[in-house]
Amino acid sequence: MREVGPQDDGPSDAELVEKARRGDEHALDTLVRRHHAAAHRVAASIVRDADAAQDVVQDAFIKAFRALDGFRGDSSFGTWLLTITANEARGALRRVVRRRETSLDDVTGAASEGMAPDSASVLALEAQRARVMLGRLPDKQRLSVTLRIEEGLSFREIGKIIGSSEGAARVNYFHGIRRLRELLE
Amino acid sequence: MNDMSCGEARDLMPDLVNGRLGPEPTARLEAHVAGCAECGTELRLVRMIYASRPEVPEGLAASVGAAVLADHRSRRRVPAERAAAAGVGRRRVERGRPDRPWWGVAAAAIAAVALGIGIRSGPAREAPSVVPSYGYEVGEGGLWLTDDGLLAGAPSLEGLTDEALMRLLEELSVESGGAA
Numbered sequence: 001m002r003e004v005g006p007q008d009d010g011p012s013d014a015e016l017v018e019k020a021r022r023g024d025e026h027a028l029d030t031l032v033r034r035h036h037a038a039a040h041r042v043a044a045s046i047v048r049d050a051d052a053a054q055d056v057v058q059d060a061f062i063k064a065f066r067a068l069d070g071f072r073g074d075s076s077f078g079t080w081l082l083t084i085t086a087n088e089a090r091g092a093l094r095r096v097v098r099r100r101e102t103s104l105d106d107v108t109g110a111a112s113e114g115m116a117p118d119s120a121s122v123l124a125l126e127a128q129r130a131r132v133m134l135g136r137l138p139d140k141q142r143l144s145v146t147l148r149i150e151e152g153l154s155f156r157e158i159g160k161i162i163g164s165s166e167g168a169a170r171v172n173y174f175h176g177i178r179r180l181r182e183l184l185e
Numbered sequence: 186m187n188d189m190s191c192g193e194a195r196d197l198m199p200d201l202v203n204g205r206l207g208p209e210p211t212a213r214l215e216a217h218v219a220g221c222a223e224c225g226t227e228l229r230l231v232r233m234i235y236a237s238r239p240e241v242p243e244g245l246a247a248s249v250g251a252a253v254l255a256d257h258r259s260r261r262r263v264p265a266e267r268a269a270a271a272g273v274g275r276r277r278v279e280r281g282r283p284d285r286p287w288w289g290v291a292a293a294a295i296a297a298v299a300l301g302i303g304i305r306s307g308p309a310r311e312a313p314s315v316v317p318s319y320g321y322e323v324g325e326g327g328l329w330l331t332d333d334g335l336l337a338g339a340p341s342l343e344g345l346t347d348e349a350l351m352r353l354l355e356e357l358s359v360e361s362g363g364a365a
Contacts, residue, residue, distance in 0.1 A: 044239040130233040
């Protein structure tokens with residue numbers, strides 16, 4: 001398992017953070033481009049609202065950079081940022097009055113309409129169903145599953161983000177997977 | 186199936202789907218899944234979850250980057266202005282206004298009210314421009330004591346010129362009948 005970090009051959013996150021602390025705007029921009037996608041997926045996983053997720057990502061980055069002097073490097077910058085993002089998203093979730101969530105009935109209903117789907121669209125439909133079911137998991141299970149599968153984070157990192165121990169993160173992940181399998185059968 | 190356990194296989198599945206698993210463990214995992222229906226089902230689920238990742242909106246990085254830079258620049262500007270106002274670093278001095286802190290003026294005003302005196306602004310003078318209205322009076326022709334002048338004015342002997350002090354002593358000796 002690889003920790004959240006640079007996906008290219010550029011400077012490391014630690015180097016960028018040091019430059020950002022000194023006011024290097026290019027370093028700030030690079031950190032945004034490197035981590036915005038993961039932050040967006042985490043935000044979307046919690047708020048489940050596209051517009052709200054974008055707002056969460058923006059607020060999380062601004063808060064993170066304002067608090068950069070307090071970042072001690074106990075975890076990677078990516079894990080720290082995702083922790084802030086998850087907290088922001090939980091706060092935003094309370095403010096989201098109306099959640100746009102596709103129901104399982106809508107998905108299965110769409111599948112029964114029209115021509116027989118080819119194998120690619122069957123796979124896409126199954127993936128969509130899995131996504132809908134994922135939304136029905138308890139928060140910590142859902143976040144553990146998405147952080148582990150989509151971001152490839154270790155259970156130690158996931159534990160930091162969801163405010164649990166490494167063992168609890170592992171349990172949440174496997175409970176979530178088992179529950180998804182039950183729902184999809 | 187090979188020597189890989191189901192537990193190890195399930196642990197590695199997320200790393201396989203997001204491309205973070207090396208060639209050797211990938212080969213072992215795929216060999217295990219090929220012979221294990223249970224793990225095959227779970228790997229299919231893990232692949233579906235990964236495939237259904239929400240798309241990142243186009244332009245999100247640019248908009249977030251712009252917001253971050255705007256916030257960063259505004260925060261750099263504000264401390265600089267505060268430092269200038271506090272007299273640190275580069276200062277901007279306004280003409281025609283006294284260069285004193287607001288709290289100093291306020292403290293002086295409060296002290297003046299408490300003492301029952303007023304404040305006059307203007308060019309500095311050699312002689313004090315503020316004197317108590319009791320105790321003694323300073324007239325055009327000299328120093329005149331009131332009834333309680335000896336008590337109230339005693340501290341004011343300090344700072345008098347030799348000439349004024351001699352005149353005061355002469356007047357005192359006249360008033361007391363010249364019996365020195």
